[in-house]
Amino acid sequence: MRWLGCPSDLKPRLTCYAAAVSDVLGERLVGIYVHGSAARGCYNPTTGDVDMIVVMRSPCPADRAEQLAALHGRSSLPLDATFATLHQLGHDEAPTPVEFVIKPSGQSKPRLWRGSHGYFLLDRQDAYECSITLTGVPFRDLARPVPWPVLAGCLKDLLPHILPKFKNPALMLCRIAYAFVHRESCSKREAGRWALTALDKRWHPLIEEALDRYAQGLADDSGETAELRALEQQCREIITQTPGGSL
Numbered sequence: 001m002r003w004l005g006c007p008s009d010l011k012p013r014l015t016c017y018a019a020a021v022s023d024v025l026g027e028r029l030v031g032i033y034v035h036g037s038a039a040r041g042c043y044n045p046t047t048g049d050v051d052m053i054v055v056m057r058s059p060c061p062a063d064r065a066e067q068l069a070a071l072h073g074r075s076s077l078p079l080d081a082t083f084a085t086l087h088q089l090g091h092d093e094a095p096t097p098v099e100f101v102i103k104p105s106g107q108s109k110p111r112l113w114r115g116s117h118g119y120f121l122l123d124r125q126d127a128y129e130c131s132i133t134l135t136g137v138p139f140r141d142l143a144r145p146v147p148w149p150v151l152a153g154c155l156k157d158l159l160p161h162i163l164p165k166f167k168n169p170a171l172m173l174c175r176i177a178y179a180f181v182h183r184e185s186c187s188k189r190e191a192g193r194w195a196l197t198a199l200d201k202r203w204h205p206l207i208e209e210a211l212d213r214y215a216q217g218l219a220d221d222s223g224e225t226a227e228l229r230a231l232e233q234q235c236r237e238i239i240t241q242t243p244g245g246s247l
Contacts, residue, residue, distance in 0.1 A: 010038060010043070010050070010077070013075070013076060013077055014034060014050070014077070014132075014134055015134065017032075017071075017075060017077065017079070017134075018032045018134035018135045020071050021054060021068065021071065022135060024064055024067050024068055024071065025054075025056060025060070025064065025068075027057070028056045028057050028058055028060065028064075029054070029055075029056060029057075029135070029136070030055040030056055030057055030086060030136050030137075030142065031054075031055045031133065031134075031135055031136020031137060031139070031142065032052060032053075032054050032055075032133075032134040032135050032136065033052060033053045033054075033055070033127050033131045033132065033133055033134065033136075033139045034050060034051065034052045034131060034132040034134060035051050035052065035053065035123065035126045035127035035130065035131045035132075036048075036049070036050070036051030036123075036126060037051070037187060037188070038050050038051065038132070039127075039130050039131050039132045040130050040186075040187040040190070041187075042187045042188065042189040042190075044214070044215075044217040045217070046216075046217025046218075047167060047217045047218070047219055048078070048217075049078045049079070049080040049103075049104055050077050050078060050079050050080065051080050051081075051123065051126075052079065052080070052081045052082070052134075053081070053082050053084065053123060053124070053127050053131075053139070054081055054082070054083045054084070055084060055085070055086060055089060055136070055142055056083060056084070056085050056086070056099065057085065057086060058085060059085060059099060060083060060099050060100070065083075065099070065100050065112060065114075066112070068083070068102060068112075069102050069109070069110055069112040072102050072104070072110040073109050073110055078104040079102065079104060079110070080101075080102075080103050080104060081101070081102050082098055082101050082117060082120060082123060083098065083099040083100050083101070083102070084096075084097075084098040084099055084120070085099060086142065089124070089142060089143050090143075090144075092121070092146060092147060092150050093150070094118060094119070094120070094121050094150070094153070094154050094157070095116035095117055095118040095120070096116055096117050096118075096120040096121055096124075097116050097117075098115075098116065098117045098120055099114070100112055100113060100114045100115075101113055101117060118157075119154060119158065121146045121150060121151060121154050122146075122151070122154050122155070122158070122185075124143055124146055125145060125146040125151055125185060126185045127139045127143070128140060128143055128144075128145050128146070129145075129184060129185050130185070148183055148244065149244060151179075152180065152244055152245065155176050155179055155180070156239075158176065159173075159176055159232075159235075159236070159239075162176070162232065163224045163228055163229065163232060164224065167219040167220065168188055168210060168213070168214055168219065168220050169220055169228055170192075170206055170207060170209075170210035170220065170228060170231060171188035171189075171191055171192050171207075171210050171211070171214060172188065172191075173228075173231055173232055173235045174188075174191035174192055174194065174195040174199075174207065174235070175187075175188060175191040176235060176239070177191075177195070177198075177235040177238045177239060178190075178191045178194050178195075178198075180238065180239045180242045180245050181198070181238065181242060188214055189211065189214065189215075192207050192210060192211040192214070193211070195207045196208070199234065203231060203234065206227055206228075206231060
């Protein structure tokens with residue numbers, strides 16, 4: 001099991017969660033994989049969710065899905081989990097068919113919804129590049145990397161939603177620009193550090209403040225400021241200068 005930079009206090013709780021999911025799914029379960037900030041070593045328990053993908057051999061009955069939602073409700077972790085079959089894991093189009101998603105709601109009952117996942121390919125690529133295997137074979141043994149043209153399309157679709165919807169918009173914009181330059185994912189913290197070397201110094205105060213707030217577990221609640229809109233335009237220019245990055 002590769003824990004990478006996962007905080008040590010998460011390990012026993014994630015292990016217990018994996019055992020409980022295994023009890024519910026039985027032979028249907030293939031593997032459980034943590035990705036995102038918890039796998040990349042920059043998880044902040046104040047604001048971060050624990051992102052994971054649960055892979056199954058066959059579709060999950062509705063009653064089992066409800067059991068899993070109840071399990072999430074009893075967990076002390078803010079779990080954001082996508083449940084998908086092996087067949088669905090092989091899809092390369094967005095939105096991607098999945099069995100269901102269980103998202104934390106800040107209340108006793110998590111949100112469970114079925115249907116296609118608009119950004120599952122971004123999650124799949126993130127797990128392919130960096131993930132913790134809670135149970136099962138390594139994620140790379142199950143999934144292939146998302147083809148770059150498809151991934152680029154997902155990132156372009158995500159770009160207009162960064163300023164109005166994301167907790168750390170400056171760092172998310174940097175993540176997208178980084179992805180187009182390097183054709184791989186990175187954490188918000190890594191993206192901010194990259195931006196301090198790759199972008200003009202005029203952006204350093206904004207990026208440094210964003211990194212500081214992220215380290216403290218604080219969301220960026222300043223809204224769509226002129227400076228953030230200018231940074232978005234700067235990242236768009238970086239994207240258009242990369243092969244296949246036309247917007």
